[in-house]
Amino acid sequence: MTAVAPRSESAVHTSKRTAILEDRPVNLDGFVEEWPEKGLVAMESDYDPQPSVRVEDGRIVELDGRTRDAFDFMDTYIADHAIDVETCEAAVATPSVEIARMLVDPRTSRDEIVALGRGLTPAKILDVVKLMNVVEIMMGIQKTRSRRTPANQAHSTSAKDNPIQVAADAAEAAVRGFAELETTLGVLRYAPLVAIGLQVGGQTGRGGVLTQCALEEATELDLGMRGITAYAETISIYGTESVFVDGDDTPWSKAFLASAYASRGIKMRFTSGTGSEVQMGNAEGRSMLYLEIRCILMAKGAGVQGLQNGSISCIGVPGAVPGGIRAVAAENLVASWMDLECASGNDQSFSHSPMRRTSRLLPQMLPGTDFVCSGYSGVPNKDNMFAGSNLDTEDYDDWNVIQRDMQVDGGLRHVREDVILQVRNKAARAMQAVFAELDLPAITDEEVEAATYADSSDDYPDRDVLADLEGAKSVMDRGITGLDLVKVLERTGFGDVAENYLQVLRQRVSGDLLQTAAIFTGDFVPLAAINDANDYAGPGTGYRLSGERWEELKKLRHVTSAENPEEEVV
């Protein structure tokens, strides 16, 4: 009765070919018929409203067929905070086909299409993207993503919440090229130790990698304010008032939380995605994409710099209806077009079929997004406490080959084994030193050795969980901050890791990470929409994989040497 049981139960005779097809992994996936009346439909529904907007006395008094007296709080928030009152009537009057063509046409600049987008209503935006096929959607993403250089994000978690494992896998993920690392927990009380593991491991792998720990909102904010994490992402928003209210939230409460992060110079983005409302039974008869566009505008109205979208944890819902993955690509396009950083999904177990997993990935990977995955599992999926990702550690080499085949930068690179072992070992030793200095339960040499060579949590000695949880509590009770960790690292001979960590903390003061789509290079140069603006304007422009980076991506685990075909390139 698990999800891997074969599906076929037909008693009628079938051909041998049908038997083979029945056994293909894709037939373990779930597919359902549309039910538009209930919102179980991707993006083409007769029940979505028609675009309209009317302004009186400098205020929007009608939005997508509803007058202000009939607004729900999403309408109110979007009308008052997300739409440019000056331009909206003209923008909505522009034929949708013209706007769709502007999105695709390289001769229309990003600035121009973003400016026009500021005046559009949710139904108008939907009307535009409904005209676009997936290739056109990808053209739009290529032009509208905010940062010129694409990047990627990894999950580093442990089925046993083992902080040493998280540190070692974070170090490996960082050296492989991920710009952001995210963790979460099985046992929430473990969070402080695992968040420390993520940060220490990350800064060991590559200075400037940004880390976050997905938790309930108060603890997540606390860890951010202490400087144990560097950004936040899992602040969920929804497309209907009823789902918001179910979660005891409103757009205003989420905006307040966003400002709490901004007040400390901490990078943050919201999270939303198609399918969440219908999954919770409160889609109010609207299509998944219409509701997601409302989320995107709500995020924009709240003033956050970015959004994680692309269905995220509800991917099984759009993934099961016709045109669902097109809708998921369209939501990434709309987030980018609305001038938000887009961390574009590909982050949850999506399909049993390797072919289908790849096809779901390409609309983000080929045009490039701010974070192609949000995130890619930097641990085997069985250790992934976000319930598995579309890609995991077993796919590293495939990813590198696809980058090389397509000459596309997906943010990763092949790294030699000795380098990986070195950073894993160092991360584990740094954790050993930090735990010793802070009187946390000791990390043994055996655990360091295990971390160096491990694949999954099964390869580590078990920790004394109760002692660790006591230690985690004491980290919070003692008020330990990021700066304390920097001092400990410096004292214990990990000066370079301490220096990296300190640089990340310093950025809170300069506020550089508050710019849209900000990440760090290995030299701590912030790359954001303000200094690395996407300048795509057709062939020969924008980000091109070339030079040193392209040489780096030509390297794989096994490439036969041209000079000496009896050997492989090292």
Place this chain on the structure above:
Amino acid sequence: MTAAVESVRTLTLREVGPAERGTRPDEVVIALSPAFGEPFTKTIVDVPHAEVIRQLLAGIEERGGSARIIKVYRTADLAAIAHFGAKLSGSGIAVGVLSRGTTVLHQRDLARLSNLELFPQAPLLDAEVFRMIGANAAQYAQGQSPRPVPTRNDQMARPRWQAKAALLHLKEFECIDHARAAVEVEPVITRVD
């Protein structure tokens, strides 16, 4: 056993009267959702509802508890269904079950959104698990602290079942009848060979 033709059990829930508070201190109430048994007949992974009830009852019985079944029509919210059942239970313990299989063990003194044990992944609940849930319910009802039923996890449940779960959720919502009070039912399980 595999070669034999499997027998199928069907479930009829015969209404015996309004759902009322019980008095037996060892009583477990099984609280069913609006679509359980009728119009739906099986869980998301085709466990017959007859089998769900049979295993829950067997689990309760083998641990020395007694059981009563009620059907709720005014809500399809599992926490609300189970908490409502717990308040009617002589022991204060109830098992809430949605028609797709999602199950929770509840206790009347807990907050509605809290629980004793929650089994959120309906695709992973088979006959054996339902029997263990019944057994634990009976032990809670007798004031014991049983080991929680081991939870299962399958990261590939999402691609296979998430959309069907949403669909079943919507259908269950359509069966809500605000005008209809909860009733006590008697299960009639018929074996069809």
